[in-house]
Amino acid sequence: MKTINKIYINGAFTNPHGKEILPLFNPATGDRIGDVYLGDETDVNEAVKAAKAAFKTFSKTSLKERGDILVRLYEAMIAREDDLNAAAVEEYGSPIAATKGRTRYSAQLFLDAKEAMENFEFETKLEHALVVNEPLGVIAAITPWNANYTHICSKLAPAIATGCTMVIKPSELSAIQTQILTECFASANVPAGVINIVNGTGITVGAALTGHKDVALVSFTGSTNVGKLIERSATETLKRVVLELGGKSPNVLLEDADLEKAIPLAIAIAFSNSGQACHAGTRLIVPERRIEEIKPLLKKYTEDLKIGDLHSQETYIGPMVSQKQYETVQRYIKSGIEEGAELLVGGPGHPDGLEGFYAKPTVFINVNTKMTIAQEEIFGPVLAVITYKTEEEAIEIANDTIYGLSAYVSSCDIDKAREVATQIISGRVLVNTAINKENKAPFGGFKQSGIGRTSGAYGLAEYVEPKVIAV
Template sequence: METSTMRDYLKFYINGAWVDPVDSSRTLDVINPATEASAGRISMGSAADVDRAVKAARAAFPSYSTTSVADRVALLEAIIAEYKNRIPDMAAAITEEMGAPATLAQRAQAAMGIAHLQAALTVLKDYHFQEQRGSTMIVKEPIGVCGLITPWNWPVNQIACKVAPALATGCTMVLKPSEIAPFSAVIWTEILHAAGVPAGVFNLVNGEGPTVGAAISSHPEVDMVSFTGSTRAGIEVARNAAPTVKRVHQELGGKSPNVILPDADLQKAVTAGVRGVMNNSGQSCNAPTRMLVPNSRMDEVLAIARAAGEATTVGDPASGATIGPVVSDAQWKKIQSLIEKGIEEGADLVVGGPGRPEGLERGYYVKPTVFGRVNNTMTIAREEIFGPVLAILGYDTVEEAIRIANDTPYGLAAYVSGTDVEQVRQVASRLRAGQVNLNSSAPDMMAPFGGFKQSGNGREWGDHAFAEFLEVKAVLGFAPATKAA
């Protein structure tokens, strides 16, 4: 697919076919954040479109939910084969819609889609949907019709880590991707169609949260809703879902602490911490945005952080720069106001700051920014910025570091670095977060991903993801009770 061609994606995918919206008068320009120009258009759906999609999913559920594991294994294998053919298209779409540098789009963003499909396939092959306990059979059955609402920051990653386990467990579904980054979702849908996903099992309706998202969350025929996005929007999803008592799975915001212990290799840990925040232009919910370091070594830390910040190049996604633009004008303005707030509240500006980087007058580019000597009451230490902005906080004792790390309404991720393995593990055990990364370890596709506190409910990735899409049924008297010997 040529990236220079305008993408007009004006149809929705319902019941195995591309169909016109109920009302085709409402469209939205999708803006390329590197150029600020329109890259294409999508139709904006309504509650009526959601209703059509949900009815299709409901009609497909009785047959799809009773397919064999072997059938679903074959389906996932077909999707993986088709996905492999479309990786260049997927990567190009992601770059265009949300500004990911070409290498990041190819090697990380698009690659995560296939990684989640492969993880679901691996889990499915050995998953126990039945377990006998005495005379009772415990059965795990697909929950039903699932509403999936996904964000723009890792677009296909978030689609895949919901759709893959939903398909694997025998559910049917309606997807609403972010209207800001919808192109990858259309390509994903083309992949599923080409792979032979039965009609009605997967449906796509584009639109915005307050209309399409709310219609999905509140629809009485939707059995569960899985949402990834901001905590504010997640609260709305839960509120809309409450009257129909459907299951709500949420993966929400984060303000993840990165505890660098006194014995850590500072050069390595601080550099990795800065890179971890800057990656994807800081638009990752699990980014290590609060770095906690010993006060006694603050000057050394800030010198290393300055060098790492200055080494983070910004530019056009095709240029080979480390980071591209942030996703939108609204996001750019929000990040700018928070950078200004950091300066106003008295944090030390180590590198970066407000405004666009030099030579980049067009595009939503943000200077890689590091603040030093931040305290945990400052706005930049409390709020999720979702941009390439790091706050460095000092501590005097490890006990104090743990207290500061946990002093947040969020609990998605945490990071710990140090050379004393026992101490690193001990600190990790006391951090209130759903995923703790020790000494910059590599991602694990089977590790559960999700949050404590206001970072959400439930888990994604690997076998833990399956539980979100299953109901547990106990069949008593399934087998004769055995007498005690």
């Protein structure tokens, strides 16, 4: 049993003022593995106070000084890479192959921010004025449990790069992972008060941060419903928000798609991170005339997925993060059955031989756009297959959602795929791939998938305020 009984404020690990204790579980077994002591509003006030005081000097540091900090943060994570991986496997239930990639990617975000910083226009000379992009101030970061290191580092890196200070409220379900990550940050010789981390619930710590008068911006990743609450709260002090919210991403297979490539890719996209991913392509939109070809391939590649042993390099599917999330997925699977969708593979309950919070990778066919499983974000390994008769109908189905975070297109004709991609309302459209290889590209959503952008110069721009000096 592990006990996480410290928070990190002003460069020191300290006991939280809050008294609430939350149990932590191994999602692969359902066993209790620890406890976390949660902070409260008093802890938030202390953390913001420290961040505000540190901002006075940190905002005036040079690019060289901040670049050196970013390198040290990267090195600190790499030095604890094995510990970080082990914690993510145990506490989140992430298969080791995916875990290793995410940990490396999270560390790399600090080097990416350094490169973006070195090329960012902090000052622009106009004919009669100087425009200076100044750091905003104290940033509040509220992060989810589905990629703990990535979400924290993606918000912290641009803060360091721009000279802002930060108070982080990570998911309380990720406390063991966060503890090790915080130890990495503490070892990187970052000035006291620049990074502050308070474990706690959204209703207590999150609410205190979003309403705090000394917080200049709230950067949140999570559900659309919570994002709306944060935006409403932020209006009281007119603070900025960057919201990366939910998705119900379409994956459009055009008529000419090579099914032997497109179907296994579609399965990988749908069940990425065990389906617990905002960008997962959980609506597969396919030509009606090819559905009989598609069905056996969907069944084959879903059943071929390795599920269970989290320490095997071949395992692709892990458990849901919690009993609550497992029950949510079960409710959606039952909803699909009750609303008349046809179960092709998977279904309710645990996979054979597995307990804990594992859910069966599930594929529904004969889904229409009005069904709950076609409209709502499930955040689990459930794929809804919808057919179309014409390309225009495929695009209409793809856009028939309140979300617009990610989308996918498969085709042998790249020009045609790009033409379709331009008509899909989404912050990102990937063609014939599951991975965006361009780290300088922005990430963020259209419609109710969010406000603002992260990554590269776009992420830095969210954390600065332009000031005009005219003489």
